[in-house]
Amino acid sequence: MTIKYRHLFFLSMIFIFLGTGSAFAQKATWIWYPGDFEIWLGNKMQNRRTERGSFLPPFWKLDNHYVLIDFHKDFDLAEPERAELFVEGQYNVKIDGKSVFGYPGKISIPAGKHRVSLKVFCQNSVPAIFVKGRKVNSDSSWLVTYEDKEWIDQSGKASDQSGTNWLHAAAWDFEDPASPPSAFKLSLKPQSPVKTERSGRSILADFGKETFGFVKLHGLKGKGILGIYYGESREEALDTAQCETLDKLWLKPDKKADTLSALTRAFRFVNIQIEPGMSIDSVSMLYEYLPVADKGGFRCSDEEINRIYDVSKYTFHLNTREFFIDGIKRDRWIWSGDAYQSYLMNYYLLFDSPSVTRTLLALRGKDPVTSHINTIMDYTFYWFMGIHDYYEYTGDKTFIRQFYPRMKSLMDYCLSRRNQDGMMEGMAGDWVFIDWAEGLSKKGELSFEQLLLARSLETMATSAAIAQEPGDEAKYAALAAELKKKIFDQYWNKDKQALVHSFVNGQQTANVTRYANMFGIFFNYFNEAQKQGVKKNVLMNDQVQKITTPYMRFYELEALCALGEQQYVLKEMKDYWGGMLKLGATSFWEEFDPGKKGTEHLAMYGRPYGKSLCHAWGASPIYLLGKYFLGIKPLSPGYQTYLAEPVLGGLKWIEGTVPTPKGLVKLYCSTTAIRISATEGTGTLRIKSKTKPVCNGALIKMATQGVYDIEILKEKEYDIKYNSVL
């Protein structure tokens, strides 16, 4: 009896679900303090890595959520109403500052102006509420804080000067009161192997392509230890001594039964090893995924490119999960540099802004800043660049306003770590990454890092304006301008017509690498002559150390596209990504060196299967084809205006869809005809034509000789005839 009562009480304290839905519910959603769910979920996801059966957590600081949150909103009700409450945590409810008894499941709000407040304490997950009334519904218009700073004096009088910062509550898509944020799960779908081979006490199941999820063992019988050895390749699954991931189950079923692996894993092949006396009927899997639909798409006249696009899409989906992760086999961590490329791909495929902001927030964590993001200097800068692009593509000012303080403290950290010349240089504990490349020097002041800092400072200036901090805006703009000047003074080599790699002991080094030069192109930091110099002497120069990771290939090919070299890029794409396909890739890899042979392709980090065969950064054709072949990109934040500048690059035709914040731009382009339509924004279709294009009622202007700008209004379809110069 004692226990029973206490148990009931405990339940009512910690988690109240009294209602089961109501006809009044309209748009209520679970809400929480911005950034906290992301941190909590990030901790959960990033602590699932194992390496050969040993737990392998991140090596950077993991932050934690605020355990005590105050939520409120003011309502003006025409009539009284009842609202249901669902709360994750121990809570109180106040109406106009007056507490309601206990932990109510429903409250009554009288007609008129009233403030509804809830204060929630929750240690194990993020304090969250779901309020469901007629008008009194929880959504992101509610205000939240982690310190309300409201005290009373000995007479009971409340404090008269508040120092409280209120933010708008955060929400995602938790629209069912019975499915609170702490119960978040990805979706599952059963899948069968395409082939199962048995031999002795082994079963090797081949799922036909790279996949991810739980392994399901059907009709298991007998007692003993069962080993599951996962392989992205057949070789890896069969090499029980060296495969990267494995699970061991100690089983003792009472009768024939099914079981699931405890953790989700990446694999194509699963090698099940059983002990004498054990048997299994069959093996299948539950595919685990984030249910998010493609909004963008791409097709063209080249089937190999279409296949590359499809495999890129699959690679991208596999790595778009709780967050944008690096790769599904090994880390499953959120790496800022990897995620940055996913943000960009996302704008051309999913346009799923919550995935971008979840990832940015989980990466940023909380103050104080004690290291670079993921400990990597460049990865901090990619975080700022991610916000730069997020604003460009989505126009979301609220995100910047809410998180400007975290942007600022992270930039303070960077600025405090400049050396005596005011330049970024690796200090103890800083990982200066740039790329996986043999012999790449990290010594001294690297041009690449300064360039990324300059871009980050520009982002801070833009964001300061949005956050209405004009003093900061001026400061960051000045710092950016000063640094850009310094970059050219220090690294630009007139003889080499390129930025050199580094500056060591007060001297420019002779080393030229591709990194700073290619970023300088699409950051638009060069003048026209410099651009051509860089193109010739760096980008198209085989004497400069080649890039072997899809990660940096992304930027290299972007720079070439930005220089109009789509035809060259198309060939590279077919060689490089097509090269992986020819080797049987069903998703794109962490690294690909065409010079390697056979199982050499599987090795990395000194381990025979160390390489990830499904890495997000391998999916960059999604971005390149959308931005530089379909040629669609915003000209002002959130696609209020945009450019569509299709480039065939040698293809007979291309067609596709590019998502915008609330709609789509559709485009078909051949050498003689273009069809374009958009559901929002005002576009400029820019084409090169030998003669003036013909169109059904669009405004056509000649921009420069042979280049025509056609105004694309929303919700109209345009058919254009032209004579491509390509």
Added chain:
Amino acid sequence: MTIKYRHLFFLSMIFIFLGTGSAFAQKATWIWYPGDFEIWLGNKMQNRRTERGSFLPPFWKLDNHYVLIDFHKDFDLAEPERAELFVEGQYNVKIDGKSVFGYPGKISIPAGKHRVSLKVFCQNSVPAIFVKGRKVNSDSSWLVTYEDKEWIDQSGKASDQSGTNWLHAAAWDFEDPASPPSAFKLSLKPQSPVKTERSGRSILADFGKETFGFVKLHGLKGKGILGIYYGESREEALDTAQCETLDKLWLKPDKKADTLSALTRAFRFVNIQIEPGMSIDSVSMLYEYLPVADKGGFRCSDEEINRIYDVSKYTFHLNTREFFIDGIKRDRWIWSGDAYQSYLMNYYLLFDSPSVTRTLLALRGKDPVTSHINTIMDYTFYWFMGIHDYYEYTGDKTFIRQFYPRMKSLMDYCLSRRNQDGMMEGMAGDWVFIDWAEGLSKKGELSFEQLLLARSLETMATSAAIAQEPGDEAKYAALAAELKKKIFDQYWNKDKQALVHSFVNGQQTANVTRYANMFGIFFNYFNEAQKQGVKKNVLMNDQVQKITTPYMRFYELEALCALGEQQYVLKEMKDYWGGMLKLGATSFWEEFDPGKKGTEHLAMYGRPYGKSLCHAWGASPIYLLGKYFLGIKPLSPGYQTYLAEPVLGGLKWIEGTVPTPKGLVKLYCSTTAIRISATEGTGTLRIKSKTKPVCNGALIKMATQGVYDIEILKEKEYDIKYNSVL
């Protein structure tokens, strides 16, 4: 089967208890990242407050623990050994950097030099480990960090420059692997009421004195709602509509049963209200307490003082719990100003350093600092003063070294909030408290706050020296000196011979209050003439607004004692604390105004039972009698040297014990004889005698005319004959 397996796996991941004790165990203990258990436990305790059945959490930011911690220690073993592992969280184990498979319950360490590392992720409670081998035991010599910043490059090579900060692990008294930190509970002891009155459907149980714990209802029968109304007074318990705490239980026992209240409460009286058809055999309680023994003690020739001392002790014990709390009925929060007095009392009764450091760490929380401690400006300064005294009494340098960064960031916060004159002045969100006192002005620059900042700066200078930060030491010492000069320039009024209360709009105000003046005395900031001026014109001057809280009475009486006014203080103590006893107090109150009558004594904050009748700050006689009557205090950190300067203050004899870090000082003193002995340190017994004292073999020096200093060596007992001048 599926569920069974996953459940087992989950268990093994989250919480492994494989061993049940071992003959090898010697001194192993649970360890964690310093400060984190305190924050976690503080959140738990401070979120238990309810007010008339509604949850009432703190209004300041609550921090959270680091969820991912790396632990390691290097061992040099003469022979190989096996160690058992107990872990709170999901973990890995490495020996010399090499992972052990899975989540092992035991590990083998070969002979020779080896590093044992564990890395633990735990969201719901603090990551903690217990390693139990022969020599490989977990204790505070292990090193811990929340970011190890160790990465590898693509070849598998580890990073060569570490930026990791390692601290020593924290421990308390969790010496049983089966009782981990997350399972922490205070102790329980059954107690019976001294009287139970029944009338209709009410039962009123009187436990005879203020107490704290769970209410137990015996032989409960019938179905319905049961109300428990708690009262520190009989009036409060009977006033079901206005009592401060109450619980309602919805009961439906199958058969006659016992039940416990869900939460611990403070009360002397419990009023149980049942519904028709319900019955209860009897009521008892489980007293909840921190099991910590008295080391100090005090007795004297005056029985009223002895009673005051005993009730102070009981009051102090009731408020010494997970932390030093303010009062047991209402807040049960950790308030820095309240806790500061508990630290001081602790040095004269329990000398329980873990209670001091737990409280300091829970109060401090983590960076970033977003408000004053408890939002109160003066409470931030009491935190620094708490460290000042902690070092004086215990000599613990490790604590200061480990937490110096948190001291520094909190001081940075204070310094960043000085006004343009460099003085502390309330800004938005700052609660300037000082004391509960009618009409006390908080406007402008208050002398009291500057004085406390000066003392805090001095503490920072001392601490910087311990933390080996000479630059900081010089900076803080200079800031302290400069501020002290400014205080006298700005607030000292020669005519009034006192520090005035405030400085408003560039003008000294005419208002003189006791606060800054009494702190100036025991901070020793005045010269002899100023002291006498302050004594006459402020402390002994009835025209200056009187103090009504035991909180500030503490400092007022301390200042008077420091001026040698023990006789006056004794009378005040008998009037004030004796006054509460005469009104039937069984513990000392939050506030006592002898001018009030009857139930007026119970009211505060505009509520009829708002006042706490058991408040830690009411227990100050423990401190005053120990420090200023027995007269024992450290002269150098940790009682390496100390002073014993007994003052009878009109009493015939006093005797008592004062604890030191590892021992005791015992003292008996009458007007003709003194007995003293100590187990550590070198003491100076200072007495005033008409003739030269006589002693068994001690070194006696005359300090000034009629004042003799006798050297007290450890582990010897001294019998002294003298002719007291008092």
